[in-house]
Amino acid sequence: MMQNRHILLGVSGGIAAYKACALTSKLTQQGAQVKVIMTRNAEKFVSPLTFQALSRNPVYTDTFDEKDPEKIAHIDLADWADITILAPATANIIGKLAGGIADDMLSTVLLATQSSVYIAPAMNVHMYAHPAVMKNMQQLDAWGYHFIEPGDGYLACGYVGKGRLEEPESIMTAVDEHYSGDAPLAGKHVLISAGPTQEKIDPVRFFTNHSTGKMGFALAEEAASLGASVTLVAGPVSLTTRHQQINRVDVVTSEEMYQKMHAYFPQSDIVVKAAAVADYQPKHAYNEKLKKQSDDWRIDMERTKDILQSLGNLKGKQFLAGFAAETTHPVDAGIRKLQQKKLDAVIINDLGADGAGFGGDTNAVTYVNSAQDKQELTLKSKQAIAREIMLLIARDMKAETT
Known part of the structure; x- marks a missing residue:
């Protein structure tokens, strides 16, 4: 599918530029013709010679370096591309593109190209x-640009959070789907907790639990990128949503989520219950703060409503999937959940496995x-796992349905 495809790779000035080297290599190995445009700041992280060696094509850095007098370089490149990938995309180049600024080779080509543009942000x-x-990003999304969401993790600045350039393999998946014309969830409404x-x-x-919502939010982003309109019912988390096809509904308690x-x-x-909903709640909630006592404190608990079971009992045309976070015989426990709750699929997390949960x-x-x-979906970023799911x-x- 990649054979002889014309892929233009824009590399802006961030430490994640080193991942663009691996992406160039992988695309070239699959038979694509890759041409790289670098900003001046990108050259401070990776040499143009590296991309030249990996792509076997000249690297473009200067708007006024006209290599062929019969062609205007930035227009020729813009017309040559079947698809354009911006990776890493810094806040600066995203701002330029959204503002219509063309003051270097990369920003000029981005404004001139009529190819599909995939943007992979990377920043603090x-x-x-x-x-x-x-x-x-919302403006670019509205104009039809495609985003490859950054991952969560340890960043070069020392912070931990969202902003890490997605792995080359995930970017390759987006390119594969572009050429296959694959939007398998187009016209579908997906409900995710x-x-x-x-x-x-x-x-x-x-009372609460250790869930951060990262897996559910990744599922929502990937469902939207595959063409679905998404309703995301989110418990109290610190995550943000960007995709315009995601309608976010915030709740706090299990009853509100129900x-x-x-x-x-x-x-x-399609309904995917990824939330970690409390199984029990205090039988009595107090309106005033309870003072510390000298002896032990006992709180009577009662069962909350089983959201997944109730949806399974109501299910008609819907495809219903749930998560099973297990520590003992996880696959067997997950299959029991699949059957008992009348699911169409179960996604099983072995909480004892390294890097999972x-x-x-x-x-x-x-x-x-x-x-x-x-x-078996082996260890990778939650964004990549979400797409596979x-x-x-x-x-x-x-x-x-067939």
Whole structure:
């Protein structure tokens, strides 16, 4: 599929430029013709000679370096490209593109090209969340630019959070799907729950769990990128949503999540319950802070409503998937959940496995469908795992209707 495709790779000035080298190599190995444009700041991190050796093509850095007198270089490159990838995309180049600024070779070509443009941001977590950057990305998204969401993790600046350039393999997946014309969830409405719930004890205390919502948010982003309109019912988390096709609904308690999931369930085609909902809540919640006592404190607990079971009982046309976070015989426990709750698929997390489970930036899961076909999704970023899960759901949903 990559053979002789014309791929223009724009590299802007960030430490993640080294990953663009691996991306260039992988694209070239698959038969693509790759031409690289670098900003002056990108040259401070990686030499143009590196990209020249990997792509076997000249590298472009200067708008006024006209290598062929019969052609205008930036227009020729813009017309040559079948697809343009911007990786890494700094806040600066994103701002230039959104503002229509063309003051170097890369920004000039980006404004001139009629090819599809895929943008893979990479920057400090606070820069990524800045309102100006978010506004610029929303504007580009509205204009039809495609985003490859950054991953969460340890950043070069020392912070931990969202802003790490997605791995070359995930960027390659986006390119593959571009050429296959694959939008398997186009026209579908996907309902996803994410994050923890908080069950009130008194005005200052509550019960909760270790869920951060990262997996559910990644599922929402990937479902939207595959063409779906998405409703994301999110517990109390610190994550942000950017994609315009995601309608975010914030809740706090398990009862609120139950009500919202049931409200959006009838019009949904696919439902993925990724939230870690509390199984129990205090039988009595106090309106005033309980004072510290000299002896032990006992809190009576009662069961919360089982959201996944109730949706399974109501299920008609919907494809219903749930997560099973397990520590003992995880696959067997997951299959029991699949059967008991009338699911179409279960995604099993072995919480004892390295790099899997709550809080981290990676995951490894086992996907099991209603026919009990198992698919091992090995350790990789949660964003990449989310894409694989949504593609498997799309495959199984299609199989059920044929």
